Amino acid sequence: MPNVLYHLLPTLQYLRLLNLSQYYVKELPSSIGNLKHLRHLDLSYSSIERLPDTLCTLYNMQTLLFGNCRALVQLPTKLGRLIKLRHLDIGNRWGSTSIKNMPQNIGKWKDLQLLSNFVVAKDTGHSIVELRKLEHLHQTLCISGLDHIFSEGDALEANLRGKKYLIGLVLKWGGDTESSEKDRKVLETLQPHTNLRELKIEFYGGTRFPNWVGDHSFSNLASITIRNCKFCLFLPPLGQLPSLAKLDIEGLNEVVSIGIEFYGSSTCGIKPFRSLKYLRFKDMLEWQEWCCVGGNQEEGGILPNLCRLHLRNCPKLTKIFPLDKLPELEEVSLLGLISFGGSFSQELQCPKLLSLKGMHTLLPSLEYLHIDSCPELESFPEGGLPPALKSLDFGCNKKLYASSKQWGLERLNSLVALSIIFEECEDLVDSFPEEGLLPTTLTQLHLSNHLNLTMLDGKELLHLKSLKRLIISNCPKLKCFPEGLPTALSWLEIAKCPLLEQRCEREKGEDWPKISHIPSIYICD
Numbered sequence: 133m134p135n136v137l138y139h140l141l142p143t144l145q146y147l148r149l150l151n152l153s154q155y156y157v158k159e160l161p162s163s164i165g166n167l168k169h170l171r172h173l174d175l176s177y178s179s180i181e182r183l184p185d186t187l188c189t190l191y192n193m194q195t196l197l198f199g200n201c202r203a204l205v206q207l208p209t210k211l212g213r214l215i216k217l218r219h220l221d222i223g224n225r226w227g228s229t230s231i232k233n234m235p236q237n238i239g240k241w242k243d244l245q246l247l248s249n250f251v252v253a254k255d256t257g258h259s260i261v262e263l264r265k266l267e268h269l270h271q272t273l274c275i276s277g278l279d280h281i282f283s284e285g286d287a288l289e290a291n292l293r294g295k296k297y298l299i300g301l302v303l304k305w306g307g308d309t310e311s312s313e314k315d316r317k318v319l320e321t322l323q324p325h326t327n328l329r330e331l332k333i334e335f336y337g338g339t340r341f342p343n344w345v346g347d348h349s350f351s352n353l354a355s356i357t358i359r360n361c362k363f364c365l366f367l368p369p370l371g372q373l374p375s376l377a378k379l380d381i382e383g384l385n386e387v388v389s390i391g392i393e394f395y396g397s398s399t400c401g402i403k404p405f406r407s408l409k410y411l412r413f414k415d416m417l418e419w420q421e422w423c424c425v426g427g428n429q430e431e432g433g434i435l436p437n438l439c440r441l442h443l444r445n446c447p448k449l450t451k452i453f454p455l456d457k458l459p460e461l462e463e464v465s466l467l468g469l470i471s472f473g474g475s476f477s478q479e480l481q482c483p484k485l486l487s488l489k490g491m492h493t494l495l496p497s498l499e500y501l502h503i504d505s506c507p508e509l510e511s512f513p514e515g516g517l518p519p520a521l522k523s524l525d526f527g528c529n530k531k532l533y534a535s536s537k538q539w540g541l542e543r544l545n546s547l548v549a550l551s552i553i554f555e556e557c558e559d560l561v562d563s564f565p566e567e568g569l570l571p572t573t574l575t576q577l578h579l580s581n582h583l584n585l586t587m588l589d590g591k592e593l594l595h596l597k598s599l600k601r602l603i604i605s606n607c608p609k610l611k612c613f614p615e616g617l618p619t620a621l622s623w624l625e626i627a628k629c630p631l632l633e634q635r636c637e638r639e640k641g642e643d644w645p646k647i648s649h650i651p652s653i654y655i656c657d
Contacts, residue, residue: 137161145169153177153197162186171195176221180204188213195219199248202230212237223248227274227302227332239265245297246270252277263290272300272330275322279306279337284317292324300330309337312363316342326350332357339386341368346396348372354407359383369396371404382414391423395434405435412442422452436460444468463500499546503527516540525551533560542571548598551578562586562609565593572596578603582610590614604629611635613646627656 141147142163149172158181164170165186173187176199187193188210196214198204199221207222212235220241222229233253238244239262247269252260260281273295281287292301301324309315316338323344324331329352333345338361344350346368354375358367360383367390370376395404413419424434438458443449445468498518503509503526510531517524521544526532533554541547550570554560562584570577575598579585585607593599594616601623604610610632624647626633633655635643647653 142166148172150174155179158182158203160184160187165189168192173197176200182206183208185210187211190214191216193217197221200224205230205232207231207235209235211235212240215240216243217241218243219246220244221246221248223274227272228276228304229274234259234262238262241266242268244269247273249274249276252280254280256280258282258286260286261289263292267291267294268297269295270297270299272302273298274302274304274332276302276304277306278303278318278322279309279315279335281318284314284321287318288321290322292322294325296325296327298324298328300332301328302332303334303336305335305337307335307360309363312338316340320344326352328353330355332359333361334359336361337363339363339365341366346370346372348374348396351375354378356380357382362386367394369393372396373407375407376405377407378410379408380410380412380414381416382412383416384419385415385417387416388418389421389423390419391421403436406437408435408438410440411435411438412444413446414442414444416446416449418448419446420448420450422449439463441465461498464498465502467502499523501525511535512539516543519544520546522546523549525549525553527553527555529555530559536566536569539569542568544571545573547571547573549576550574551576551580553580554582560584563589565589567592570596572598574599576601576603578605579607580605582607585610587611588614590616593618601625603627604632607632613643615646617646617650621650623652623654624650625654625656 137157137160141161145166146169147167148169150167150170151174153174154177156179157175158179160180160183162184163186164184167190169192170190171192172195173193174195174197176197178201180198180201181203183204185208188208191214193214194216195218197219201222202224222231224230229249229251231249231251233256234251242265244266245268247266250260250263250273252275254277260275278287303319303322305315315336319333319336319338320342323342326349328350331353334357341364351374353373355378356370356373356376357380359380362383362385364384365386367381367384367387370379371394435458437460439460440463441458441461442465444465447468449469499520499522501517501521501524509529512535517540524541524544524547541550560582564579564582564585566589570592572595574596577596577599583606586609588610593614596618598620599618600620602621603625605625605627607629608631610629612632612635626636632643635641636647636653636655638644
């Protein structure tokens, strides 16, 4: 391709569009500067490493697409001369960019509608003022290197509040802050227009958020991500955002308690989080308590429309509010809640998941449940699990397995997918499943880490007439399959079961005749 370009481009003097997306092109010939009519250049997903300075003489250029060009770290310094430019994409699939700094005089791009990324380099902190005159920006703008800004006055001059067509904004600091107060002032002056729909704040070094973050005037804001703001002590009042549907909070290591400050003042008459459907907390290393403030069951609870809740790696969390205040909850994922006692007992004030007072009535709509890293969990709730469950994935320790006769899985008439990961269960019985343990509606069954399992109960498996997929992993003592397997079985996967793998060797193993009729068989060492 490089040789072709060197010979072909000089012959295309009237070319207006050049698309080299996904091509193995490391550089462009300087002769591209002769294509005076060129308006659109697409090098996205290519191997381009450098751009010729002659690119800056193409004064009719309107679109430059360098997205996902990971080897490209520098733009031509005089690119600001292309005053007709309307689109510049230098981002990658994760929203960041490999470009190290911005060219000079981009403030002259007064007709620019798309600028994927703006990088504030270490020695060019004043450059953010170049954004001041770019009033027609659309879609999403990511500003990185905000820790390099010289003063909040420069950030104010960027005039983000005046960019009314932006729908997405990503604000990134470098991770380590020299002054929390400076970071707070910079973020305060980077207040965007209230038309914004998506906001991400990453590596912010302030101890608290300015007032505009969470202000109810941002009535269109539907998605917020706050990540790795490790000095923040409190969450902003995000509950006051009337359109907020997705909230992702990660790595706020100094937050100990979440309470009224998260839901916001009730004086503005807005029901907290009335539109929120997805909520995730991850890597909250000091978080201990999540309190419920405001709302009541008659009005639909504090999070009346929440469908999906994910809590991951919050090792000190010991108390959360009763989940019966989440009437629309359909999916719950709980990972790494070490200090939660592993149990969702009434004493820990989480009766909706493992209270002994009837999870089946408190979460009637729950369809997906994932419980992991809860080593002290002793039982499922009396009355059974939610009746609408379709998928159940849980870690099973000795204490929980001891109560398996009270699990009540056989009553779950909607359950089609079941995954059991046995944890520290070396002393368990050597057979599975027990009589009547599994519901006949299952179509998928995954058993893993049962270190003492030597046999599968064929009689019980044959009751699973709808079972299509069976996965068995890390059961080193499992010797063989029973004589009969469910006739609907179409997928069998075996991994880290050396004795069984030997017997299931294609055409040779003793158990091969038992499984040869299954269309898809995967055996992994």
